[in-house]
Amino acid sequence: MKLIADLEQRLRGLDAASLTRRRRTVATACAPRLEIDGRPLLAFCSNDYLGLAAHPAVVAALREGATLYGAGSGASHLISGHGRAHALLEERLAATQAASIPDARALTFSTGYMANLAILTALGGDADCAMFCESLNHASLIDGARLARAAVSVYPHADTAALAVQLAASTAGTKIVVTDSVFSMDGDLAPLAALLALCERHHAWLVVDDAHGFGTLGKHGHGALAQAGLHSPNLVYMGTLGKAAGVAGAFVAAHASVIEWLIQRARPYIYTTAAPPALAHALLASLDIIEGPEGASRRAHLDALIGRFRRDVKVAPWTLGLSATAIQPIIIGDNDAALRAGAGLYGRGLWVPAIRPPTVAAGTARLRVTLSAAHTDDDLAQLIGALNDLERCAP
Known part of the structure; x- marks a missing residue:
């Protein structure tokens, strides 16, 4: 059949370019030490930054939530799927951003991808709207901008001077600046304070995807806005709940009027079944940990691991990215x-993924190391030793 033959030819092309992606099946709970195909591995590829995915208190809360609320929600939030656990979680999440956003309110989503699509299509649904998107934004932000009716401009990575020129030249009635906070493949931070100053000057929204910052950044784990000390009604914040929070889903926090607009107009919110309320119940336990002494201790341990990794790893002739976060890219x-390097680590019992285009730009394939508070000092020593050995064998 021609249709199948065409697809198979394209698949062979991906394989020839070393761009084929392959899944591995994990048989154990999310943790640094996993079992894959009957083999134990030490993983440095999870976004479970605080090690909460298998935390006993979170697991117990999920079990309790299923007992209280069942396995599923049964409907969309606007029909009958918005449960008590969802409402309680949204109140808690709004409170995490109250110091940064006046009259803050929060809205939960099943995934961060859906949340970003919702924000950009709802706020950018007017033909008299212009979006200004960071060049290294996550795919969900790129797709949200494409789906919106707004005109889209892309500014170079972290280049606030270029963005200022674009904003000044725009005559759009609505302007939206869109950025990641922690860039998912590089681990560096967006210049949020400078971006917000531009947005306030030009009466623009600043949409911040803090997928990799919520839980890990800020004194209480409240994320990038808190860490930067920002405060403005122009802020629209998206945080995910399946990374540092250890469970699943995402939320948007913004001024109450923005959230009400999303409820009324965001198609990814209106037309999807609500996430199981048991997940929301588990996330309340996760927030207790993130905001409490244990969360502070876990963040401190994670920061220590990051510092030690950057001090001791030797990757020449490759390049260690300029990151102070749990995401540590080694540009090959x-x-x-990159595939050979990943395979070399895998052969030594270490799982570090090789990231290739189109996830990153051509010529920047890399190993993406992600560190977790669940990693021990001995785990890190094993990784550093293996990477330093790889460096001596690098082609």
Whole structure:
């Protein structure tokens, strides 16, 4: 059949370019030490930054939530699927951003991808709207901008001067600046204070995807806005709940009027079944940990691991990215070389993924190391030793 033959030819093309992606099946709970195909591995590829995915208190809360509320929600939030656990979670999440956003309110989503689509299509649904998007934004932000009716401009990575020129030249009635906070493949931070100053000057929204910052950044784990000390009604914040929070889902926090507009107009919110309320119940336990002494201790341990990794790893002739977060990229360049490096680590019992285009730009294939508070000092020593050995064997 021609249709199948065409697809198979394209698949062979991906394989020839070392761009084929392959899944591995994990048989154990999310943790640094996993079992894959009957083999134990030490993983440095999870976004479970605080090690809460298998935390006994979170697991117990999920079990309790299922007992209280059942396995599913049964309907969309606007029909009958908005449960008590969802409402309680939204109140707690709004409180995490109250110091940054006046009259803050929160809205939960099943995934961060859906949340970003909702924000950009609802706020950018007017033909007299212009979006200004950071060049390294996550795919969900790129797709949200494409789906909106707004005109889209892309500014170079972290280049606030270029963005200022674009904003000044725009005559759009609604302006929206869109950025990641922690860039998912590089681990560096957006210049949020400078971006917000531009947005306030030009009467623009600043949409911040804090998928990799919520839980890990800020004194109480409240994320990038708190860490930067920002406060403005122009802020629209998206945080995910399946990374540092250890469960699943996402939320948007913004001024109450913005949230009400999303409820009324965001199609990814209106037309999907609500997440199981048991997940929301588990997330309340996760927030207790994030905001409490244990969360502070876990963040301190994670920061210590990051500092030690950056001090002791030797990756020349490759390049260690400029990141102070749990995401530590080792830029290799060539796709084949990145795959060989990942395979070399895998052979030593370490799982570090090789990231290739289109996830990153051509010529910037890399190993993406992600550290977790669940990693021990011995775990990190094993990784550093293996990477330093790889460096001596690098092509």
